[in-house]
Amino acid sequence: MFDFLKKKISGFVDKISGKKESTFPSSIKEERVKLTISTHVKSLFSNEIELGENDIRSALNDFELELLEGNVALAVAEQIKEELRRELIGKKVKKNELQQQITSMFFNSIKSIMLENTGIPIIEQLDEIKTRPIKIMFTGPNGSGKTTTIAKIANLLKKNNYSVVIAAADTFRAAAIEQMEFHGHALGIKVIKGKYGADPTSVAFDAVNHAKAHNIDIVLIDTAGRQETNLNLLNELKKMARVINPELKIYVGESIAGNSVIEQVGMFDKELKLDGLILTKLDCDTKGGTVISISKVTHVPVLYITIGQGYEDIEKFDGDKIARNIGI
Numbered sequence: 001m002f003d004f005l006k007k008k009i010s011g012f013v014d015k016i017s018g019k020k021e022s023t024f025p026s027s028i029k030e031e032r033v034k035l036t037i038s039t040h041v042k043s044l045f046s047n048e049i050e051l052g053e054n055d056i057r058s059a060l061n062d063f064e065l066e067l068l069e070g071n072v073a074l075a076v077a078e079q080i081k082e083e084l085r086r087e088l089i090g091k092k093v094k095k096n097e098l099q100q101q102i103t104s105m106f107f108n109s110i111k112s113i114m115l116e117n118t119g120i121p122i123i124e125q126l127d128e129i130k131t132r133p134i135k136i137m138f139t140g141p142n143g144s145g146k147t148t149t150i151a152k153i154a155n156l157l158k159k160n161n162y163s164v165v166i167a168a169a170d171t172f173r174a175a176a177i178e179q180m181e182f183h184g185h186a187l188g189i190k191v192i193k194g195k196y197g198a199d200p201t202s203v204a205f206d207a208v209n210h211a212k213a214h215n216i217d218i219v220l221i222d223t224a225g226r227q228e229t230n231l232n233l234l235n236e237l238k239k240m241a242r243v244i245n246p247e248l249k250i251y252v253g254e255s256i257a258g259n260s261v262i263e264q265v266g267m268f269d270k271e272l273k274l275d276g277l278i279l280t281k282l283d284c285d286t287k288g289g290t291v292i293s294i295s296k297v298t299h300v301p302v303l304y305i306t307i308g309q310g311y312e313d314i315e316k317f318d319g320d321k322i323a324r325n326i327g328i
C-alpha cells in the first residue's frame, strides 16, 4: 500500500548521501544535491557526515513534491519537510546508518501527525452512549463504498451482540435500495426502505420507529451521495440530521480520491459536524498519502479503514501500525 512513499524515502536518502542527483527542476548548479564540497571532504576522513543546509535543501524540496504526488496534503508535506530539515541539519550521521535514521525520522513525523486526531472506533464508543436506539448516519459520495461499509459495520456490531436495523435512505441512486437489501439479507439484518424518490428523512424516521418498537440497539442510516458537493444534498442531509438527531455522523470516502476527499470532508464537516471518517479501498491505494494527512487537515478523526470487498475487510484505524508499514 505504501510502496510509492517507501520508494521516495530511499530516493531522498540517496540524494542526501550523494548517490543520486536531485531531479528538482532547477538548472542552477548550486541547487543540485550532492554533498557540498566541504561536507564531502570531511566525510572522506570519517565514517560520519554532518549535514548542512546546502546538502539537503534541494533534496528536501524534491521530497516535498514527491509527497504531494503521493497524495500527502500540502500542509502535511510542509510539516514533514520542516521536521526533517530541523532534525537533519547539524546532525552527525553514520554513513551506513543514514537510511535507517532518515526512515525513522520520517516514521516518527508521520506517526505524530496521524496520532494528533486519534478517533475511537464506533464499537468502542457505544458503551458510553446511553440512548437507545443509537442512530448512526453515514454520508459520502457515490461509489466510495458507503453501502458496503455500512454492511461491514453492521456485521461488526452483530458480532458484538448488538441488534441492528438498516435504513436504506439513499432514495436517489438507482439500485441503492436493492444493494442495501442484498447485504441485509446476507447478514440477516432487517432493512427499512421507501420508494425511490421518497423523502430520505422519512425512511430514516421509519427505521428509528421500527428500532423503538422492537428494542433494537442501533440504526444504521445510508444516505444519498453525489460525486460533486451539491447544495441540495447538503440541505437534505442537514434536515435528516436535525430530525433524526444521530449520535454519530460518519463520512465514508475513498482514500484513492486524494485531495478531493479531504476537501469534501471539510465541507461536510462544516455543514454537518462529522464525528469520524471511514477511509475505504486502502487495498487499492498505491500512494497512501490521504490516510496519513486527512485527519491533520480536516480535524476529523479516521475511525476505520477498509481493505477489500468482503464483510470482514475493515480494520480500526491504527496510526502506529500504518506508520510502521511505511517506515520499516
Ligand code: GDP
Residues within 6 Å of the ligand: 141, 142, 143, 144, 145, 146, 147, 148, 149, 179, 225, 280, 281, 282, 283, 284, 306, 307, 308, 309, 313
Ligand atoms: P456506494 O456507492 O458508496 O454505496 O459504494 P458501494 O458500497 O456500492 O461500493 C462501490 C464498489 O466499491 C463496490 O464494488 C464495492 O465492492 C467496492 N468496495 C467497497 N469497499 C471496498 C474496499 O475497501 N476495497 C475494495 N477493493 N473495494 C471496495
